[in-house]
Amino acid sequence: MSQAKEYRIFETEVWLPYRVAYGETWTRFFEGMKEQKLYGTQCRKCGRVLVPARSFCPRCFVDTSDWVEVSQTGNLQAFCYTNYRYYGQALDPPYVTALIRLDRTEVDFVHLIGGIDLTSVEAVSSRLAKGMRLHAVWEKVRQGHILDIKHFEPVE
Amino acid sequence: MRRVAITEVAQISGPDSKDNFYDQAYRVTREVLDKAGLSRDEVGTIVSASTDVFHGGISCANAYYWESTGSFMKAGTRQDGESMFALHYAFMKILTGKYDTVLVVGLCKGSENPDNDAITQLIADPFYQRPVGLNETTAAAMQMHQYMEAYGATAEQCATVVEKNLGNALRNPYAHRRGCYSTEEVLASGSMCHPLTDLMCAPKSEGFIAMLLAAEDKAREITPQPVWIKGYGCALDTYFLGDRDLLAGQLPNAARRAYKMAGITDPAKEIDLVELCEPYAFQELLWCEQLGLCGRGEGGKLIASGKTRIDGDLPVNPSGGVLATNPYVSRGLQRVVEATLQIRGHAGEHQVRQQVNTAVCHGSTGFAGQCHAVAVIGR
Amino acid sequence: MARPVGIIGVGQTQHGRREEMSYPDLVREAVLRALENCNLTPDDVDAVVTGTMPSMMEGIAMTQFYFADAVQAVGKPILKTETCGSVGVSIAHTAYYWVASGMADVILAVGHEKMFEGDSQATMVTVLEPYYQRSFLSGPPTAFSLQSQMWSNRFNIPEDKIREAATHISMLHHNSAFDNPYAHVKVRLSRDDVMNAPVIAYPIRLYDVCPNSDGACAVIFASEDKINHLGRKAAWVKGIGYRGEEYFIGDSDKVVWRAAIEAAKEAYDMAGISNPRKELNVAEVYNPFTYQEMIFYECFGFCDFGESPDLVLKGVFDRGGELPVSPSGGVLCTNPIGATGLIRVGEAALQILEQAGDRQIGGVKLALAHAMGGVVQLCGIMILGAHK
Numbered sequence: 001m002s003q004a005k006e007y008r009i010f011e012t013e014v015w016l017p018y019r020v021a022y023g024e025t026w027t028r029f030f031e032g033m034k035e036q037k038l039y040g041t042q043c044r045k046c047g048r049v050l051v052p053a054r055s056f057c058p059r060c061f062v063d064t065s066d067w068v069e070v071s072q073t074g075n076l077q078a079f080c081y082t083n084y085r086y087y088g089q090a091l092d093p094p095y096v097t098a099l100i101r102l103d104r105t106e107v108d109f110v111h112l113i114g115g116i117d118l119t120s121v122e123a124v125s126s127r128l129a130k131g132m133r134l135h136a137v138w139e140k141v142r143q144g145h146i147l148d149i150k151h152f153e154p155v156e
Numbered sequence: 157m158r159r160v161a162i163t164e165v166a167q168i169s170g171p172d173s174k175d176n177f178y179d180q181a182y183r184v185t186r187e188v189l190d191k192a193g194l195s196r197d198e199v200g201t202i203v204s205a206s207t208d209v210f211h212g213g214i215s216c217a218n219a220y221y222w223e224s225t226g227s228f229m230k231a232g233t234r235q236d237g238e239s240m241f242a243l244h245y246a247f248m249k250i251l252t253g254k255y256d257t258v259l260v261v262g263l264c265k266g267s268e269n270p271d272n273d274a275i276t277q278l279i280a281d282p283f284y285q286r287p288v289g290l291n292e293t294t295a296a297a298m299q300m301h302q303y304m305e306a307y308g309a310t311a312e313q314c315a316t317v318v319e320k321n322l323g324n325a326l327r328n329p330y331a332h333r334r335g336c337y338s339t340e341e342v343l344a345s346g347s348m349c350h351p352l353t354d355l356m357c358a359p360k361s362e363g364f365i366a367m368l369l370a371a372e373d374k375a376r377e378i379t380p381q382p383v384w385i386k387g388y389g390c391a392l393d394t395y396f397l398g399d400r401d402l403l404a405g406q407l408p409n410a411a412r413r414a415y416k417m418a419g420i421t422d423p424a425k426e427i428d429l430v431e432l433c434e435p436y437a438f439q440e441l442l443w444c445e446q447l448g449l450c451g452r453g454e455g456g457k458l459i460a461s462g463k464t465r466i467d468g469d470l471p472v473n474p475s476g477g478v479l480a481t482n483p484y485v486s487r488g489l490q491r492v493v494e495a496t497l498q499i500r501g502h503a504g505e506h507q508v509r510q511q512v513n514t515a516v517c518h519g520s521t522g523f524a525g526q527c528h529a530v531a532v533i534g535r
Numbered sequence: 536m537a538r539p540v541g542i543i544g545v546g547q548t549q550h551g552r553r554e555e556m557s558y559p560d561l562v563r564e565a566v567l568r569a570l571e572n573c574n575l576t577p578d579d580v581d582a583v584v585t586g587t588m589p590s591m592m593e594g595i596a597m598t599q600f601y602f603a604d605a606v607q608a609v610g611k612p613i614l615k616t617e618t619c620g621s622v623g624v625s626i627a628h629t630a631y632y633w634v635a636s637g638m639a640d641v642i643l644a645v646g647h648e649k650m651f652e653g654d655s656q657a658t659m660v661t662v663l664e665p666y667y668q669r670s671f672l673s674g675p676p677t678a679f680s681l682q683s684q685m686w687s688n689r690f691n692i693p694e695d696k697i698r699e700a701a702t703h704i705s706m707l708h709h710n711s712a713f714d715n716p717y718a719h720v721k722v723r724l725s726r727d728d729v730m731n732a733p734v735i736a737y738p739i740r741l742y743d744v745c746p747n748s749d750g751a752c753a754v755i756f757a758s759e760d761k762i763n764h765l766g767r768k769a770a771w772v773k774g775i776g777y778r779g780e781e782y783f784i785g786d787s788d789k790v791v792w793r794a795a796i797e798a799a800k801e802a803y804d805m806a807g808i809s810n811p812r813k814e815l816n817v818a819e820v821y822n823p824f825t826y827q828e829m830i831f832y833e834c835f836g837f838c839d840f841g842e843s844p845d846l847v848l849k850g851v852f853d854r855g856g857e858l859p860v861s862p863s864g865g866v867l868c869t870n871p872i873g874a875t876g877l878i879r880v881g882e883a884a885l886q887i888l889e890q891a892g893d894r895q896i897g898g899v900k901l902a903l904a905h906a907m908g909g910v911v912q913l914c915g916i917m918i919l920g921a922h923k
């Protein structure tokens with residue numbers, strides 16, 4: 001029997017379907033998005049407004065019962081320019097992901113920045129700066145998905 | 157050695173709650189803390205149990221439910237694959253003296269996952285066993301075949317396990333599947349994977365399980381009824397199904413370790429109640445033998461005798477067991493919760509007739525029980 | 536109550552692209568080397584703890600079953616610890632508790648990954664929940680890019696200076712990898728190569744980022760009794776620490792990063808360390824990204840906040856510096872992710888045991904090992920010492 005010089009690779013794929021529940025709080029959050037509204041919940045103990053809405057405060061570990069509609073405008077905290085591809089990627093690169101502190105909330109909201117020239121890092125960096133004002137731009141047709149907000153754009 | 161007790165338990169369990177995982181994990185954690193009268197800050201640390209492929213398609217499961225299980229700014233950690241591992245790890249954390257209280261949480265939301273066997277086939281290696289259709293059910297069917305052949309156990313005896321356990325589940329509000337079935341109905345319930353019939357195989361359930369362990373002094377502050385962890389044992393078998401003796405297995409080894417630690421020399425006499433992991437009906441018979449509750453090959457006779465019924469001398473799975481409720485990952489820990497309720501007399505309608513001083517809890521995962529974990533708990 | 540625990544054996548595979556070997560055989564390579572390193576047989580091992588990244592990385596669920604034989608765990612008790620990227624240090628913590636609790640005398644701890652068998656980026660993205668974050672955070676590079684940006688903004692560190700310091704770190708580790716026979720990436724890089732490498736996620740460039748590797752690491756922990764009985768030198772566990780914060784990346788401050796700060800503090804307190812830069816002799820920091828490595832220096836108290844680029848450029852963390860960091864070449868050159876944290880522990884132990892070969896730092900009495908995981912979320916530390 002001859003000894004193989006190179007050992008074989010078995011090409012296979014694993015694919016599993018899942019059905020994940022939104023539950024009460026996130027159902028309400030995404031229903032709100034359909035209506036072009038962003039909801040957070042406030043912790044009665046520490047007073048923080050959390051967005052997206054949470055059913056409990058991660059730090060105080062108590063239920064958050066107060067719903068608040070939060071501002072769709074906020075300050076840019078940080079951004080990231082992505083320009084590479086990988087299997088299962090949700091978006092077509094290039095795109096800019098950002099942490100945005102919506103007004104009167106205590107956590108950063110993760111979303112995209114658009115409405116600017118995305119063709120290069122340089123183009124993007126020249127348009128963005130920490131602390132700059134950004135506002136949400138909505139899709140015309142909304143399905144209760146996080147991408148019902150198309151992206152955030154600089155406030156002119 | 158420090159004594160470690162289970163002080164409070166909580167569970168959210170059933171077929172499908174429509175709640176999201178993140179919130180359910182919080183709710184069960186909140187419930188056990190409220191029962192214990194402790195704030196999150198007062199808890200030493202957290203050990204959770206979950207398995208990524210049984211986790212709604214979200215990987216690195218404990219990153220997701222980190223704050224849900226009260227772990228913010230704590231030294232939480234996680235065990236994968238068998239929830240009894242989390243009990244063991246938490247127990248050791250208290251033994252070292254570093255922590256006085258440890259929260260143990262087992263999390264599985266079957267309703268979000270594909271069929272269990274779509275997942276268990278991924279236990280099989282991609283080269284040999286997976287392409288030929290091996291999964292937990294097919295492995296169990298072969299084990300059942302061998303079991304019946306070797307000891308003359310009958311299909312009726314195996315079906316009696318279903319009749320008993322799903323009947324017990326009628327009294328358990330946390331059970332997923334329950335009902336009054338005759339052995340004839342069980343045998344005629346469809347041939348899912350011969351010789352297993354449909355009703356002989358466990359369903360796919362949700363199970364969010366939580367318990368608070370504490371060192372002796374702390375435990376007595378929290379509850380007047382601490383349930384002590386007296387022994388723990390675990391053993392892993394070899395991988396390829398064809399390499400294993402499916403009727404010998406590693407459960408005797410795991411049980412021997414747990415009994416030694418608990419000082420049990422005659423399990424059939426000293427144990428009052430058993431909650432064991434029987435995703436396939438016949439396994440209850442085989443596991444009873446291997447736990448030393450009856451002689452080798454006598455599992456069939458044991459169930460036929462009625463001794464393991466809810467009103468028998470040695471009730472086995474009065475909760476309905478895994479045949480009734482199968483949150484794949486947390487099913488082992490759910491046995492511990494059920495046994496704790498029985499020891500305390502808090503099991504409600506499925507409380508057994510006689511007082512339970514010592515109970516055995518058992519968790520099992522892998523093909524035909526490749527891994528077994530046994531805990532002895534008691535007054 | 537807690538018994539002293541020491542590391543007596545370390546084994547690791549040749550890390551890299553290991554397509555000539557099946558996954559179980561790769562794991563076994565590390566286990567055999569660890570046993571050989573301390574002259575024990577599988578029969579001497581009481582129990583085994585293993586761990587890895589998520590099952591989808593290689594498409595095998597619950598790998599403890601698959602590797603039962605490769606890690607020689609048949610008939611033995613087992614635990615399976617998984618905490619995302621921090622898993623390697625968490626495995627070491629599990630082994631520590633197992634021995635310290637008195638439930639075992641000898642524990643084999645094994646971490647493993649075979650990243651070339653799957654799609655690591657696609658897998659890592661599934662760490663994010665599908666409702667909010669998965670659409671935007673392209674896994675680790677995005678998260679770390681956001682973090683480094685907030686850091687430079689917070690302390691007004693000029694971008695050029697950070698770039699210089701990141702380049703210094705990158706060249707340092709890539710050079711060190713040549714002294715580590717197990718390291719994966721071995722390339723000689725010029726300053727220009729690093730500075731002008733393609734952007735992965737701005738401001739992070741190619742050589743600021745770790746590779747994907749195949750590899751495994753096995754570490755043997757033993758009780759004091761066993762160590763005395765064997766008459767062997769040990770790297771003693773002096774301190775452990777672990778902290779985690781919220782899953783949602785926007786919920787907590789990733790610059791003055793509490794999970795990292797408090798995990799280190801817990802370990803320092805246990806080890807009696809008050810001035811880590813002076814007292815530690817070497818640190819194996821989990822450094823998949825050059826920028827983040829500097830944030831760790833600051834969170835671990837190696838220097839003040841905002842100060843690390845200056846100290847990096849002064850050579851404080853070079854191999855001949857005051858506190859050498861990652862003389863193994865670190866994660867930047869080798870990253871079989873389920874093993875990566877345990878490799879940090881193993882490398883720290885080798886430094887204490889004076890078995891680190893060409894990458895040995897002189898006179899190491901106290902060493903730090905670290906790993907990070909989750910959504911820039913979880914941090915684990917283990918401190919090892921030459922003396923009990």
Ligand SMILES: [Zn+2]
Pocket residue numbers: 043044045046047048057058059060061
């Ligand atoms: Zn709060």
